Amino acid sequence: KMNPEVIRKLEEGFRRLRTSNSQSLLKKYLTQAIFDKLKSKKTSFGSTLLDCVQSGFENPDSNIGVYAPDPEAYTLFADLFDPIIDEYHGGFKKGDHHPPSDWGDLDCIGNVDPDQNFVVSTRVRCGRSLAGYPFNPCLTESQYKDMEKKVSGTLTCLTGELQGKYYPLTGMSKTDQNQLIDDHFLFKEGDRFLQAANASRFWPTGRGIFHNTNKTFLVWLNEEDHLRIISMQPGGNVGEVYRRLVTAVREIESKLKFARSDRLGFLTFCPTNLGTTIRASVHIQVPKLAHNKTKLDATADQYNLQVRGTRGEHSDAEDGIYDISNKRRLGLTEFEAVKEMHDGILKIIEIEKSL
Ligand code: ADP
Ligand code: CIR
The missing domain is CATH 1.10.135.10 (ATP:guanido phosphotransferase, N-terminal domain)
Incomplete structure (x- = not known):
């Protein structure tokens, strides 16, 4: 066989x-x-x-x-x-179970940089997989089209601050696509890790981005995961960004059924994203600390944070801007994942000030 x-x-x-x-x-x-x-x-x-x-x-x-x-x-x-x-995920054994979803007390999370000296922007994202569909390497071309229709249809019904429009990658001009990528709103094209995983078949079919007018609420379709739900804005107001994400996820979850495992929480294509699937990040300039990249990485690691470059994973820092986010997503609640980034960034800013 x-x-x-x-x-x-x-x-x-x-x-x-x-x-x-x-x-x-x-x-x-x-x-x-x-x-x-x-x-x-x-x-x-x-x-x-x-x-x-x-x-x-x-x-x-x-x-x-x-x-x-x-x-x-x-x-x-x-x-x-x-x-x-x-x-x-820093300790998740065979018998361990991911806790139930808990977004926590939304008013407990604030602005990590009210004076706007360090944080350029804040972003919180989560991933979701539609129940009943496999991940990228197993999807057929017609499944991609069905999923795109189903999800974009749901998103187009959102109202208020979340109201927006779906932009399929198919037919999007290279200029528009590159502008969205440069502005950190859209996934990059041609990721060699995903390509080698057989995750880019039928590209750009079924792939696209939904966003509101302000581009503070965005959803990626069928890139690495079926959905990536994103809230972002300039500055360090983690609370505002988080509250917008929670509102959006609750709305979307009332309309679409997502794959969740009793043990691993929400299921995603990459094992680093399991559980809460939350990556809460800031784009931050800490020139003194970053003068020694090894020290920056070690400091971040102490607070369970991960350092990435300006254009995301596997990229370098541009203009001294680093992407620092919570590393663990599994075995803790959504609230705890965001709080981990929030509290860690406060420490990092404190250290930068002391240098
Ligand atoms: P993901 O968050 O989906 O795991 P990446 O590391 O590839 O993946 O980042 C995706 C995009 O999000 C990149 O363009 C990156 O620059 C952008 N990004 C991440 N964090 C922030 C932030 N705090 N502010 C602005 N853009 C961000
Ligand atoms: C890698 O293994 O480097 C890629 N497949 C990306 C994995 C996701 N990495 C991460 O740290 N979240």
């Missing part, structure tokens, strides 16, 4: 990974014993170990190196996913 070509690619990729100097969690946790145990397994969608690991095989500079081709992969290939999930 296993395609010999898949087995050959697995064996060859595994051999290359072992001899590479990759620092990925894939390399750390795909031992010979786990490889042998998982190499002949197949989910009911037909996904194999190769579908989980090929991005990390092709990109030895991956931080993680794995994706789940379908929701079942998280259980069938748990021997590989579980230790990766445990390490990335």
